[in-house]
Amino acid sequence: MNPLRKQRIYALVSIFVGTLIALFLILNALSRNIDLFYTPTQFQESELGSGVLVRLGGMVEEGSLVRKSQSLEVSFVITDFNHSIKINYSGILPNLFSENTGVVVKGSLDEKENFQAVEVLAKHDENYMPPEVSKALKIRK
Amino acid sequence: MIPEIGHIFLISAMVFAFAGGVFPAVGIFKKNAFLISAYKPLIISTSIFALLSFLMLVYSFSKDDFSLLYIATNSNTNLPFYYKLAATWGAHEGSLLLWISVLCLWSLAYFFKTRQEEDKYRCLTFVVLSQIIFSFISFTIFTSNPFERILPISPVQGVELNPLLQDFAFTIHPPLLYAGYSGLSIPFAIVISALLTNSNKSIWARQARSWTLLSCSFLTLGICLGSWWAYYELGWGGWWFWDPVENVAFVPWLISVALFHSLLVTDKRGFFINWSILLTIMAFASCLLGTFLVRSGILTSVHSFALDPERGVYLLIIFGYFIFSSLTIYALKSKARESNQSYSLYSKEFGLLLNNLLLVILALSILFGTFFPLIYEGVTNGKQISVGAPYYEILILPFAAGLALLQGLALFLGWNATEDQSFIKRILIETTVIFIVYNILVYVFLGEITAGAFVSGLMFCWIVAGNLIDSFVLNLKSSHLYKAIIRRFSLILSHTGTAVLILGVGIVSSYSLENEIKLSKGEVYSFGEYQLSFEDISMFNKKNYESEMAIIGVTDMAGRKMAPMFTEKRFYPSAKQVTSEAAIKSTIFHDLYVTLGDDLGKGDWSFRIQIKPFVRWIWFGAIMIALGTCLASLTSMKRKE
Numbered sequence A: 001m002n003p004l005r006k007q008r009i010y011a012l013v014s015i016f017v018g019t020l021i022a023l024f025l026i027l028n029a030l031s032r033n034i035d036l037f038y039t040p041t042q043f044q045e046s047e048l049g050s051g052v053l054v055r056l057g058g059m060v061e062e063g064s065l066v067r068k069s070q071s072l073e074v075s076f077v078i079t080d081f082n083h084s085i086k087i088n089y090s091g092i093l094p095n096l097f098s099e100n101t102g103v104v105v106k107g108s109l110d111e112k113e114n115f116q117a118v119e120v121l122a123k124h125d126e127n128y129m130p131p132e133v134s135k136a137l138k139i140r141k
Numbered sequence B: 001m002i003p004e005i006g007h008i009f010l011i012s013a014m015v016f017a018f019a020g021g022v023f024p025a026v027g028i029f030k031k032n033a034f035l036i037s038a039y040k041p042l043i044i045s046t047s048i049f050a051l052l053s054f055l056m057l058v059y060s061f062s063k064d065d066f067s068l069l070y071i072a073t074n075s076n077t078n079l080p081f082y083y084k085l086a087a088t089w090g091a092h093e094g095s096l097l098l099w100i101s102v103l104c105l106w107s108l109a110y111f112f113k114t115r116q117e118e119d120k121y122r123c124l125t126f127v128v129l130s131q132i133i134f135s136f137i138s139f140t141i142f143t144s145n146p147f148e149r150i151l152p153i154s155p156v157q158g159v160e161l162n163p164l165l166q167d168f169a170f171t172i173h174p175p176l177l178y179a180g181y182s183g184l185s186i187p188f189a190i191v192i193s194a195l196l197t198n199s200n201k202s203i204w205a206r207q208a209r210s211w212t213l214l215s216c217s218f219l220t221l222g223i224c225l226g227s228w229w230a231y232y233e234l235g236w237g238g239w240w241f242w243d244p245v246e247n248v249a250f251v252p253w254l255i256s257v258a259l260f261h262s263l264l265v266t267d268k269r270g271f272f273i274n275w276s277i278l279l280t281i282m283a284f285a286s287c288l289l290g291t292f293l294v295r296s297g298i299l300t301s302v303h304s305f306a307l308d309p310e311r312g313v314y315l316l317i318i319f320g321y322f323i324f325s326s327l328t329i330y331a332l333k334s335k336a337r338e339s340n341q342s343y344s345l346y347s348k349e350f351g352l353l354l355n356n357l358l359l360v361i362l363a364l365s366i367l368f369g370t371f372f373p374l375i376y377e378g379v380t381n382g383k384q385i386s387v388g389a390p391y392y393e394i395l396i397l398p399f400a401a402g403l404a405l406l407q408g409l410a411l412f413l414g415w416n417a418t419e420d421q422s423f424i425k426r427i428l429i430e431t432t433v434i435f436i437v438y439n440i441l442v443y444v445f446l447g448e449i450t451a452g453a454f455v456s457g458l459m460f461c462w463i464v465a466g467n468l469i470d471s472f473v474l475n476l477k478s479s480h481l482y483k484a485i486i487r488r489f490s491l492i493l494s495h496t497g498t499a500v501l502i503l504g505v506g507i508v509s510s511y512s513l514e515n516e517i518k519l520s521k522g523e524v525y526s527f528g529e530y531q532l533s534f535e536d537i538s539m540f541n542k543k544n545y546e547s548e549m550a551i552i553g554v555t556d557m558a559g560r561k562m563a564p565m566f567t568e569k570r571f572y573p574s575a576k577q578v579t580s581e582a583a584i585k586s587t588i589f590h591d592l593y594v595t596l597g598d599d600l601g602k603g604d605w606s607f608r609i610q611i612k613p614f615v616r617w618i619w620f621g622a623i624m625i626a627l628g629t630c631l632a633s634l635t636s637m638k639r640k641e
Helices: A003-032 A040-046 A131-140 B002-030 B033-037 B039-062 B069-074 B081-089 B092-113 B119-143 B168-183 B185-197 B201-233 B244-269 B273-296 B309-333 B348-379 B389-409 B423-446 B451-475 B480-487 B489-511 B615-638
Strands: A034-038 A054-060 A073-079 A084-090 A102-109 A115-121 B384-387 B513-520 B524-527 B530-541 B546-555 B561-572 B577-581 B583-586 B590-601 B604-613
Touching (some): A040 A084, B002 B033, B002 B039, B002 B119, B033 B119, B039 B069, B039 B081, B039 B092, B039 B119, B092 B185, B119 B185, B119 B309, B168 B185, B185 B273, B185 B309, B201 B244, B201 B273, B201 B615, B244 B273, B273 B309, B348 B384, B348 B389, B389 B451, B451 B489, B489 B604, B489 B615, B561 B590
Antiparallel strands (some): A054 A073, A054 A102, B583 B590, B590 B604
């Protein structure tokens, strides 16, 4: 085999192997980093066990925000007007968090079947609702 | 009256752009010299009318003309004057007009820069540009007209610019970003015109490269500013969120970086011709895709403009038209023969091939992650998911490592083959030496050496050794040091910038301290090397917001009192929105970052406090990259052969 061809074959093989490795890494990373999105209704139907990390979206029910005094712990209820779920969270709520607006929380059920959020997201615009939430609310109507 | 004039100007610009996109092309087809030369007045009048129309909108904003729907929903009499002007591009319609104006500026710049070029080639470039301008203006006029009136009764007061956007960085972030985005239309137009006229690669490859470099420079600055803005304005101390819209700005950046590296090979050696052409089309496509994603609302993102499916369809048509026609032209017209010469594995060509491979695969996999929720939703019949940041973080590491490895070698690899391979030993030694020093420094100042610091430090040392240290070591005694650095200055600057950025990312992601705490007035909290005391909180009424401002006293390790920090929570009544203003005390090596949280009652407040080591290095590195690419562009534009 002439040296030029040999080199090209090396190059091709290394590119091929490289691509395969890249593809493997990509799919592997992807499969471990997907968060499922649920509305409260879907969440209740799915009957997920504790510890499974999910994202949950809905409206914050009016008057449901409770702050434990002298700590950063809060709880509130999110609803899709069909089912609602109580969320516990420890930390500072985002600025745009308020009752009657859409939020997305990320977290999981603990052993006592309480939903513990690790992250609460509210979006920039006061009229903005996460598409998932507005879609879920539309389906309900 | 002014808005009507602006509207008419915009329509005129659209008509001129249409004419400019059709008649000169017909002229070339029919060999009609008059029609061909018509492109000059047409592109100039298109640009001037579009720019004037933009100025009319800015003027209407400055005059609080709330009879315009767009102004009524995005501005307010209480807004400071400066932000009134910036509010012009605060939402979808106006930012689209800004996009068009910036593209017109690019076209004018290209027009005046290429006066000596051959007519046919130059003419076709402007045909393509006019078509792009036309499609965006018609999109603006038919689906998102900023000059729409609210008649007969117009409101006396407007809603308000989103308070988060009332900020200096925001006011220049969109123009810079759009300059980068729309700038990639220029290489696209160059390449299409070169394909159609079979022009010599030595002309188009160099031109396309200079303009790609320049847009990449703007894109870098735009993204960097966006990241900086998010860092201090959102109050979370995050600087990159892997948000879909960030991703679709990052993808064109990666592709444009790949593109100007590939064009270098095309220009200098005549390899990668087809690849460069395809990459140019890809770069432009990724910009259109970005525009489409941001404005169609199909992805969940903090950047989402209001949802409107009609806009999405229109943009999809534009996207389809340009991509389909350019690929068709490529398929029919590309007769490019790659150079028959070969190159060895240890050559610049092969290094740049790997660089392109890594950058493009990375770009595609980021795009894949961004679109995956949509694909998933389609396949599983409506099940919704999101792809978390860890996906991208795991993904980017091997690519960054590969690219860093190549960057360290960039100065040494020769075209065709690398004769003198003694450099490998040298930079290995240099890397080892500075890496040991680095680890000692990290250990002494940060206390422990984490995996993140180790890996990013290794990349940093390798790139710095290859690009900077070696030039010093080799030329220290001779008088060539200065020359050696100046000659490759832009390359050294941007590659070292990447190293600085990588180091910043590595350190800030592994040594950041964060805590959310409750403080009552007078309470002292010690955090890292600081003592923070919550001294006071008070209310202020400002022109367009109410503010609660907390004063935090800071004492450093030695017990010296430092300037107090002020963190605010602002309430904007007309937008009914609350924003946090973080207090940031920054040094070269770290930022102390305090955000005011919620009122917990009884005089207690919550605070989020963070220490972000090396976070400035990220933006500093990005600015170095932007300067380097800008400089490279200017030198390559100047050089004539």
